[in-house]
Amino acid sequence: xxxxxxxxxxxxxxxxxxxxxxxxxxxxxxxxxxxxxxxxxxxxxxxxxxxxxxxxxxxxxxxxxxxxxxxxxxxxxxxxxxxxxxxxxxxxxxxxxxxxxxxxxxxxxxxxxxxxxxxxxxxxxxxxxxxxxxxxxxxxxxxxxxxxxxxxxxxxxxxxxxxxxxxxxxxxxxxxxxxxxxxxxxxxxxxxxxxxxxxxxxxxxxxxxx
Ligand code: 0O2
Numbered sequence: 001x002x003x004x005x006x007x008x009x010x011x012x013x014x015x016x017x018x019x020x021x022x023x024x025x026x027x028x029x030x031x032x033x034x035x036x037x038x039x040x041x042x043x044x045x046x047x048x049x050x051x052x053x054x055x056x057x058x059x060x061x062x063x064x065x066x067x068x069x070x071x072x073x074x075x076x077x078x079x080x081x082x083x084x085x086x087x088x089x090x091x092x093x094x095x096x097x098x099x100x101x102x103x104x105x106x107x108x109x110x111x112x113x114x115x116x117x118x119x120x121x122x123x124x125x126x127x128x129x130x131x132x133x134x135x136x137x138x139x140x141x142x143x144x145x146x147x148x149x150x151x152x153x154x155x156x157x158x159x160x161x162x163x164x165x166x167x168x169x170x171x172x173x174x175x176x177x178x179x180x181x182x183x184x185x186x187x188x189x190x191x192x193x194x195x196x197x198x199x200x201x202x203x204x205x206x207x208x209x210x
Contacts, residue, residue, distance in 0.1 A: 006050050009067075012128040012135045013075040017045040020077045020126065020139065027093065032203065037196045039086035039093070041146060045077040072123045073140035080149050083192050084109070084185050087120055090143050100126040103138070109148075116178025117152055119144040147188075151181040 024043040031038035048056075053071065056062070062070045079090055087109065095102065106121040122141040127134050144152065155174055158166050166174065188195070 010047055010050075010074070012130055012137050013047045013139075015128045015130075016075045016126045016137050016139050017047055017077060019128070020124075020141075021045045023099070024077070024079055035200060035204070037086075037199065039081055039089040041080045041082050041086075043077065043079055045075075048074050048076065068137070072138045075126075075137060075139040076142065077139060078142045078144070078149070081143065081145050082188070082195075084145055084189055085192065087143050087145065091120065091122070094122060094124075094141065100124040100139070112178075115155065116175055117155065118148045118178075118182070119152065145185050147181045147184045151178055 021043050024040060028038050028040040028043070031040065048071075053067065053074065056071060057064060057067065060070075067074065081087055081090060091105075101124065102122050103125050104123045109118050109120055112118045120143040122143070124139045124141055125136050126139050127136050151174075154177070158170060158174070162170075
């Protein structure tokens with residue numbers, strides 16, 4: 001695939017990421033206008049950089065002509081929640097939507113990865129309106145708590161720095177940090193009602209003073 005083609009190839013993926021970010025941020029705003037706790041803390045998204053696509057394609061022996069079908073995270077959107085329980089709510093919201101089709105789900109929370117990684121992944125087939133007609137692209141939606149996101153972000157940087165070969169002593173610390181992140185989620189779940197009550201009071205006050 002020539003350099004010039006990457007831009008054209010990735011255009012529908014960029015469009016999908018931007019649209020889904022707007023939509024999910026809109027869901028958060030809708031929650032904020034109610035007295036309900038919002039299960040969405042923040043939303044991010046990215047299109048995989050070409051260098052990462054090439055690395056992953058080489059690692060997984062994916063021919064470039066098959067990228068659209070075989071590399072499911074060319075477009076990635078992430079929904080970050082406060083509590084583990086919010087993840088179930090977000091999954092429920094996603095399953096009820098009609099603007100995309102969920103084609104697979106991976107639960108790395110019930111069954112964490114050997115690295116310690118925890119997150120819930122959905123692969124979506126999302127229709128993008130292009131000038132040449134509708135094009136359906138795959139999007140990986142990652143749903144995780146703030147705590148899971150903190151750990152994964154740090155681990156991702158270290159994996160990048162050490163090209164996947166993280167030294168044993170740092171790996172040991174990362175495993176311990178993964179356990180600490182798990183316990184943080186557990187502890188926060190226990191005081192969830194208290195926290196949500198406090199947040200409701202703060203939001204109501206902020207809305208009154210507007
Ligand atoms: P980037 O830079 O985020 O784009 P598999 O062979 O099944 O493990 P696959 O098919 O790519 O891998 O799917 P999977 O496991 O669902 O992983 C897709 C993405 O999830 C990764 O993309 C990461 O974003 C995240 N992820 C998966 N495992 C880990 C992990 O151990 N640590 C961290 N920090 N993130 C993880 P990429 O392509 O790896 O990277």
